[in-house]
Amino acid sequence: MTFDPQAFRAEFPILSREVYGKPLRYLDNAASVQKPRVVVDKLTELMTHSYANVHRGLHALSNEATTAYEQARESARAYLNAASPDEVIFTAGGTDGFNLAGNALGQHAIGEGDEIILTVMEHHSNIVPWHFLRERKGAVLKWLDVDEDGNVDLDAYRALFTDRTRLVAVTHQSNVLGAYTPLGEMARIAHEHDALILADGCQATVHGPVDVQALGVDLYVATGHKLYGPSGIGLLYGRKALLDSLPPFKGGGEMIDQVTKENVTYNVAPHRFEAGTPPILEAIGLGTALDFIAAQDVEGLRAHEDALTGHAIEALSALNFVTVYGRQEGKGPVVAFNIDGAHPHDVATILDRQGVAVRAGHHCCQPLMERLGVSATARASFAAYNTHEEVEALADACRKAKDLLG
Template sequence: MYDINTVRKDFPILGREVYKRPLVYLDNAATTQKPRCVVEAIANEYYSVNANVHRGVHFLSQQATDLHEAARETVRRFINARDVAEVVFTRGTTESLNLVASSYGEAFLHEGDEVIVTVMEHHSDIVPWQLLRERKGIVLKVVPMTDEGVLDLDAYEQLFTPRTRLVCVAHVSNVLGTVNPVKRMAEIAHAHGAHILVDGAQSVPHFKVDVQDIGCDFMVFSGHKVYGPTGIGVLYGREDLLDRMPPYQGGGEMIARVTFEHTTYERLPFKFEAGTPDYVGSHALAVALDYVSALGMDHIHAHERALTQYAMEQMQAIEGMHLFGTAPGKDAVVAFNVGNIHPLDLGTLLDRLGIAIRTGHHCAQPLMQRCGVEGMARASFALYNTREEVDALVQGIDRVRKMF
């Protein structure tokens, strides 16, 4: 049974006050709060197990290595990758995307080759491809969307040519909450001989993600958005593709043998993990994944979906409310503006009521342009949020509205 009151006790920060008001934390798409077990795992490893991994023969190094590699298996199981060789630890979604752009781009892309992205991508899934365009002369194509925030699949399929090599798509929009049909998009991409990369930063924390079922060639996500620590993330890649891609960085850990004449590289996944890894972060990420698994991803999804629907219904009643993203089955995010109130003003005044939301362009300026605005306010939900917090948000927005 999913007991929200019991769950909230696992997150001490939710009990604090801001400006002498109870904290209502609704900025979970930016980062989630951490359960006690994750913070304790970090402290315990530094106090009891801390040693560099993979290189030492002494007890602490062996123990730290075991925890680090056990974390890789936890990730593999959580996303249903075929093998731990397909799980690369990075600093987060952004580094994972840059790794693919650099390494896949070097191995597979040439001048005139095409990469398809969507209008709702985060900057981290746009800028690396633009940088590659400057270096290698690739072509970027953009999938449009409807006014409701639904990708146009007919237009998507028409973008393919014999030069299309890769599709990059957010599983869930960090602004609109749209859950994109990535399995169908993967089928279309593969039918045209292209690979597909799925940005799972906003999906992995909210519902079950199975990379084999989706059929994606790459999947990326961040630890800090799924109740884990900052500075740790994951790149999933099909083993045959990763094996053909050159290293992203050079140095220790990723080598098999080095001479001044020649270097040979380690086997997967270590070929892409130069330097000392964040072995404390990987273990803490595994603890976070075990935590949400114990709660049940289906329970989390049902709770957050109901909360999102409730928020949409309540916010629609506010005078001057403009909701962005009304796709069926949207997930855990509500973006909005109210009347002529600047979103920064709205966010600042809500903060004084103890309510934390996000304002601005949300690292999705092309999407803002598509929607005809400079910025939006955004409330985003997590497994610990409640209807009472949604009520506080609605009351807070209405209070601010009456000030203008």
């Protein structure tokens, strides 16, 4: 197989539109990626042909929907290389996955004085649920610093562990710096100290399948809207033995075994964590998106994204008024930057008028902004459908912004 960026791009209808009379250059993929035609068509087909509730009905439409829904779970299992579909929980998104894990672990495994290790480059979704346990259960949060490129010092990481450490919650790839953590080694060290490890895979999974078994993580979170799928859907992987030991997060239909006036017993995993009518269309759409990515020349896809990232860093660094944050070797396709003397929001607004869509703000990473000594950055982030012409358009738009902002 050979990855063809133009053929891949042609699968995304929205990329042919204009904004403000200019071609759309969509460089906000770390926030959410666009949707391929195969996902759009699948959702339309479901809504016009095969929609019904799942698991409950005995009629034809329910059976068809249930089969498609569980096939999507199998697609997710394969994409993550989980040992069983029973290790894949459908959630309402990445944030919902973190909160599910936090609630269940808070009921079962984390109490007063127990320690949770985080890095300073975590997304707020992988910080706030642990603050809940700090506030409500008396848990202790311990913070691992990173260098300016997002690299982790494993000796400093080891030094944080005590006999009260229960959990490590760490990103697989930073949504600001693009930096990858040494996740497999961090998992091994956590297990040496009898601690669990949860990984935020919301950025890393976009660039091709991951192997949760090889990584050795206990829990792994991903979100559909960054995976070329719909919003309102996500994945929480958990080792089967761990999931079987955890209490449910939400109560309602599907997650029960028996309900009486006096008692309730719960379904097995993953169903005990999927209360009520699930996001049926969204889950099937996500399964379609995962199959779409997995069918690509993944190594070629990643190589194209790497080339775009290198091009962007080189092009922006050549502008003597731009500061680029994060230069880890092999980083993901995320480039955070600032223009000297300009607020990132003003920069993003001017770039938008040039047809270049980027993000601006703290990117839900305020501890990392503090570490970098800034309040916010602009951020260009690339997907496999982006082009080198769009990188040049980004640099040209930054020159325009500097001219206008002084």
